[in-house]
Amino acid sequence: MMEHMLYGISDPIAWIFSGIADMGIDRYTLFTLCIFTLLLWIYDYVSLSKNVLQMLSDVPIVLRWMAYLGFLLLICVFSQKGVAAEFVYFQF
Numbered sequence: 001m002m003e004h005m006l007y008g009i010s011d012p013i014a015w016i017f018s019g020i021a022d023m024g025i026d027r028y029t030l031f032t033l034c035i036f037t038l039l040l041w042i043y044d045y046v047s048l049s050k051n052v053l054q055m056l057s058d059v060p061i062v063l064r065w066m067a068y069l070g071f072l073l074l075i076c077v078f079s080q081k082g083v084a085a086e087f088v089y090f091q092f
Contacts, residue, residue, distance in 0.1 A: 032078065 009015045020030060046052055056064065 006012070025033075043052065059067075
């Protein structure tokens with residue numbers, strides 16, 4: 001089954017990147033997605049051995065609010081502004 005799934009793919013890396021390009025994801029967006037995925041994995045790994053919320057509450061309030069504002073800035077920068085999205089069940 002696996003052999004037939006990948007039949008005809010001579011260069012898997014080029015195949016993956018062409019698939020990503022076909023989805024409309026450019027290199028900058030792919031890099032951003034990889035960074036945020038890595039940050040989530042790090043958070044998950046740290047949370048297995050420590051209470052992350054307790055660690056954050058021990059940080060001085062000025063640094064904590066700087067982090068909050070930084071996250072808010074990231075949300076604003078990476079959000080899609082002016083993109084019209086259709087209602088999910090529009091055609092039903």
